[in-house]
Amino acid sequence: xxxxxxxxxxxxxxxxxxxxxxxxxxxxxxxxxxxxxxxxxxxxxxxxxxxxxxxxxxxxxxxxxxxxxxxxxxxxxxxxxxxxxxxxxxxxxxxxxxxxxxxxxxxxxxxxxxxxxxxxxxxxxxxxxxxxxxxxxxxxxxxxxxxxxxxxxxxxxxxxxxxxxxxxxxxxxxxxxxxxxxxxxxxxxxx
Numbered sequence: 001x002x003x004x005x006x007x008x009x010x011x012x013x014x015x016x017x018x019x020x021x022x023x024x025x026x027x028x029x030x031x032x033x034x035x036x037x038x039x040x041x042x043x044x045x046x047x048x049x050x051x052x053x054x055x056x057x058x059x060x061x062x063x064x065x066x067x068x069x070x071x072x073x074x075x076x077x078x079x080x081x082x083x084x085x086x087x088x089x090x091x092x093x094x095x096x097x098x099x100x101x102x103x104x105x106x107x108x109x110x111x112x113x114x115x116x117x118x119x120x121x122x123x124x125x126x127x128x129x130x131x132x133x134x135x136x137x138x139x140x141x142x143x144x145x146x147x148x149x150x151x152x153x154x155x156x157x158x159x160x161x162x163x164x165x166x167x168x169x170x171x172x173x174x175x176x177x178x179x180x181x182x183x184x185x186x187x188x189x190x191x
Contacts, residue, residue: 006032006035006036006039009028009031009032009035010032010039010041010042010045012028013025013028013029013032013042013045014045016028017045017048017049017052017059017063018060018063020052020056020060022049022050022052022053022056022059023049023053025045025049025052026045026046026049026050026053028045029042029045029046029049030042030046032045033046040070041070044066044080047080048062048063048066048080055137058136058137061136062080065080066080111138111139111140111141112134112138112139112140112141113140113141113143114140114141114142114143114144114147114150114151115147117130117134117140120133120134126158127154127158128158128159128160131154131155131158131160135163145178145180145181148167148171148181149180149181149184151167152164152167152168152184152187153184153187155167156184156187156188157187161188164184164188165188168181168184168185168188
């Protein structure tokens with residue numbers, strides 16, 4: 001029996017993955033791996049397709065990152081594997097930390113409330129570590145102007161200026177000329 005063209009199958013699997021067809025791409029990568037058992041791209045494709053079934057955003061972000069590092073790094077599989085394990089452990093840690101007094105878990109489909117994120121900051125010991133723990137795995141839900149100002153201020157002062165500016169630009173129209181919000185732009189210029 002003739003083997004399927006490696007390049008054609010790999011291109012097809014990557015296209016399926018890019019189109020968020022994770023079950024189909026998982027099958028294509030598996031077929032590719034059965035014919036070419038040492039093919040790193042197929043192993044990573046299986047990892048990421050499986051992750052994509054659970055969390056499309058994380059999978060797509062890691063896939064994009066892999067495309068960048070695969071030419072530069074010989075141990076790209078190990079890097080991607082470690083990133084996936086880190087994402088899984090961060091989510092587990094968040095779930096353990098964010099249980100309310102009634103022992104119900106916070107709904108993670110939409111993200112975590114800012115007040116719960118602050119609890120994580122306190123548990124981790126600093127804002128930067130807590131934000132790095134969640135930045136690829138969940139969103140921070142901010143419902144009040146004071147929370148927004150606090151969040152942007154922390155981002156700007158902890159080395160996440162570009163992220164802070166992105167959030168500020170995206171939300172500034174919601175505050176219709178609020179002077180406190182525009183003061184945050186001055187904070188950005190200082191950093």
